[in-house]
Amino acid sequence: MPKAKKSLGQNFLIDPAVTNQILQFINPDSKDIFLEIGPGKGAITKQLASRVDTTHAVEIDEELSYKLTKLEDKKNFYVHNKSILDFDPTEIFTNKVRVIGNLPYNLSTPIMFWGFKYLANFCDMHFMLQKEFGERLIAKNDNKDFGRITVITQYLTEPEYCFLISPESFSPKPKVESVFIKFNPIVGRSINDPIAIRLQEVTRIAFIHKRKMVGKSLEKIISTEKLDDLGIDRKCRPENISVEDYVKISGALI
Numbered sequence: 001m002p003k004a005k006k007s008l009g010q011n012f013l014i015d016p017a018v019t020n021q022i023l024q025f026i027n028p029d030s031k032d033i034f035l036e037i038g039p040g041k042g043a044i045t046k047q048l049a050s051r052v053d054t055t056h057a058v059e060i061d062e063e064l065s066y067k068l069t070k071l072e073d074k075k076n077f078y079v080h081n082k083s084i085l086d087f088d089p090t091e092i093f094t095n096k097v098r099v100i101g102n103l104p105y106n107l108s109t110p111i112m113f114w115g116f117k118y119l120a121n122f123c124d125m126h127f128m129l130q131k132e133f134g135e136r137l138i139a140k141n142d143n144k145d146f147g148r149i150t151v152i153t154q155y156l157t158e159p160e161y162c163f164l165i166s167p168e169s170f171s172p173k174p175k176v177e178s179v180f181i182k183f184n185p186i187v188g189r190s191i192n193d194p195i196a197i198r199l200q201e202v203t204r205i206a207f208i209h210k211r212k213m214v215g216k217s218l219e220k221i222i223s224t225e226k227l228d229d230l231g232i233d234r235k236c237r238p239e240n241i242s243v244e245d246y247v248k249i250s251g252a253l254i
């Protein structure tokens with residue numbers, strides 16, 4: 001057995017009960033097209049490929065990719081040996097696909113942004129993530145976990161917390177707990193729309209100084225009077241403003 005590569009975030013799922021829980025949750029329909037990020041040794045992949053018409057798996061590890069090709073006798077199963085960050089789904093899929101991945105935790109943020117970039121091509125996305133990172137994506141305001149990535153994630157998707165997974169379910173055993181989260185894209189929104197572009201700027205400035213009042217942090221781009229007009233308390237800290245209020249601020253700047 002090849003040694004797990006820590007640099008590639010390889011913690012393989014070994015608990016069939018968790019795989020079943022995942023499959024039960026995503027409830028694949030035979031007509032679904034699935035895209036799996038980081039299939040590894042195929043714990044989720046094997047189940048998926050036997051239940052749906054088409055599965056594409058993107059794995060950066062050459063050795064694991066080669067082993068997965070043995071599954072290719074399953075109809076419509078394809079392995080792409082490359083980084084998901086270099087994978088352009090629009091070159092392959094003409095219909096919307098469902099995305100799933102037990103992610104390499106060191107790449108969670110870039111993979112989330114990769115997902116946002118191609119959101120219009122996805123029916124939904126399901127990711128297994130480090131618990132602390134997942135909590136940032138689903139946080140509500142007035143919470144220490146609420147930050148820039150929370151706002152962008154919840155502008156573009158409705159995240160749905162599914163379940164917690166213990167370190168014992170993986171080999172090698174990670175030091176952290178994991179969560180499984182479903183992201184439902186919000187129709188009509190895109191990372192490139194004018195609000196999303198402003199939102200990234202506004203949240204970048206607001207969260208530079210987490211202890212500073214937003215009226216002060218944002219004064220170069222929006223006046224405190226304008227914030228008052230929008231009904232936003234200028235004395236708030238950045239984590240106290242709701243996603244909707246960040247959207248309101250961004251809308252006022254277009």
Ligand code: SAM
Pocket residue numbers: 008009010011012013014037038039040041042043044058059060061064082083084085101102103104105107
């Ligand atoms: N899905 C498998 C499972 O649940 O057992 C493996 C999950 S493991 C946490 C993460 C997987 O992502 C590894 O197989 C690793 O080689 C792969 N990986 C790491 N970086 C990647 C990248 N940039 N693109 C695609 N796959 C990557």
